[in-house]
Amino acid sequence: MAEHDNAKKVKKQVTPEGGFFNFFKGLVAEFKRITWPSKENLKKVTISVIAFCSIYVVIVGIIDFGFNSLAKSILK
Template sequence: MAAHDDAKKVRKQVTPKGGFFNFFRGLVAEFKRITWPSKEHLKKATISVIVFCIIYVIIIAIIDFGFNSLAKGILKKLF
């Protein structure tokens, strides 16, 4: 119930006409609504992203090496 009341207050602060200061009021209001992850969840997500990137780089390197070898073999036979 309290969150619903806070949302009503936020809507009253920001007018739809816009403006420079209304933009920043809306920005502050949005930042207050964010639920930030815990340190543990952030650590797990970061590790999983790093592991995925490493796996992706290895797969792309293997494919690149394969195509490079294939191209050299084909060019060696042609010339």
């Protein structure tokens, strides 16, 4: 049965008009459809991401310091 399914597969043909240049034409068309955020919205989102990352770094640093101290006290 697997041999029968393989016989039905058709190879894709590469056409000269499709390909590299049409990819970039489609890319430009997709970029025109994008709704870009306003400057104020972008600033708010950027500040919130930086704040979240800073808080995350502090929390992970505290946990790392705790585990490091625990490992040193156990291995002494």
